Amino acid sequence: MGITDLIAGFLQDSLNEAEDGVLEIQRSDLAERFHCVPSQINYVMSTRFSPERGYIVESRRGGNGYIRITQVRVDRQTLMMHVLNTLGEQVDLPSARAILTNLVHAGALEEDIGATLLSVIGDKALSAVPREIRDRVRADILKNALILQV
Numbered sequence: 001m002g003i004t005d006l007i008a009g010f011l012q013d014s015l016n017e018a019e020d021g022v023l024e025i026q027r028s029d030l031a032e033r034f035h036c037v038p039s040q041i042n043y044v045m046s047t048r049f050s051p052e053r054g055y056i057v058e059s060r061r062g063g064n065g066y067i068r069i070t071q072v073r074v075d076r077q078t079l080m081m082h083v084l085n086t087l088g089e090q091v092d093l094p095s096a097r098a099i100l101t102n103l104v105h106a107g108a109l110e111e112d113i114g115a116t117l118l119s120v121i122g123d124k125a126l127s128a129v130p131r132e133i134r135d136r137v138r139a140d141i142l143k144n145a146l147i148l149q150v
Contacts, residue, residue, distance in 0.1 A: 008048040024068045076108045080150045090135035
């Protein structure tokens with residue numbers, strides 16, 4: 001089990017024990033506990049505790065910096081609309097993959113649909129599109145496909 005899994009597991013366990021579904025923890029304490037750099041904590045926050053997975057993460061940096069994770073339950077349509085509203089004009093392939101994976105894990109998208117969408121927005125499928133506009137085309141395709149799922 002990697003450090004990312006350990007940190008995510010610890011945070012999820014702590015969040016499950018929190019009475020109000022809110023966990024507040026100091027970034028420095030977390031980094032010290034797992035003997036890692038703060039950027040590793042940031043990575044866990046962005047990949048494991050994203051809005052697509054049902055979490056709101058607030059962060060304050062500095063000496064007394066903290067991370068506040070709130071677990072929220074939203075219906076499928078609200079989650080899909082949130083993803084659509086947060087998609088920018090461009091999306092690179094790793095970000096698109098993370099979005100689709102998170103939607104599948106959240107139960108908002110069927111696994112086969114997620115795999116199909118990933119295939120049609122992949123670099124192989126978009127090989128005829130010039131690299132300088134590929135991320136814009138990928139974002140447009142992803143947005144239009146997700147709109148049909150709402």
